[in-house]
Amino acid sequence: MRLSTKGRYAVTAMMDLAIHEPKGPVTLADISHCQSISLSYLEQLFAKLRRENLVRGVRGPGGGYRLAKPASEITIAAIIAAVDEKVDATCGGESDCDEDRACLTHELWCGLSKKIFGFLDSISLEDFLNRPSVQEVIRRQDAEQRRSRLPPVTVA
Template sequence: MRLTTKGRYAVTAMLDLAFHSQKKPVTLTDIATRQTISLSYLEQLFARLRKAGMVTGVRGPGGGYKLSRAAIDINIADIIAAVDEPVDSTKCGGKGDCQEGQPCLTHDLWMGLSDQIRSYLKGISLAEILEREHVTEVAQRQGQHVEHVVNIQKQEKLSA
């Protein structure tokens, strides 16, 4: 199974949102800066996440995004599915037409692996990942880095 950038970025952005939106909505610009993900790419991902009912947009000053439901109720498999990322280890995309329209010798093996991966990811919520000590440390460090970058940009504007 190969998880593409789309799936990895969606999970990363949702984790960032879950960590930082506890006090106020989070802008995509902030997520893009903290996670070094293109803003335009995030906009595409969040359109899909919004359509899937995972995030809610807040308009106006102080607006941004927040989770539509509790982090404990959002699992990783659903995030990946929301951005149209298949969790599939087969060559045929699970259709069973891998070899001249018929299943190949290893089709059932790879289908079983896909099912195991899907089950594993379905069993992990955003909240569970947020509780991991390493994740909390990284998120806090990234938040401090963003504040530092913003302060530098403000100083540059004042100097100009």
């Protein structure tokens, strides 16, 4: 099972917003450049994220996008669900995978899907942002892109 680019890119873009939240709005062009995601693809994803109240747009000079709620309140699962992505390891999602009936291993794959969702739902943007390995990637990306930002976010 693989998560599609839609879900991965949405999480990556939201992480970028969370990283730079203290400095203010971030443009999609900046996220596109730094994270190597197509601008038009980001526009599609952010329309969905905005509908689910995960991001809000800021108009005018210095505008862009911000998180609509604290990073501690946004889970990875919520981001993935917002862009219509399913974390589904089943053979078809429904219990009709064997000629309108559940197949022999359907229950196994349903259980796996629930575990994956539970795992992703237990991690907030803030949790992930505070991981040392993620902080290292942030420092590397900022140096490569010459992006300025405030010191790493730490939560007590």
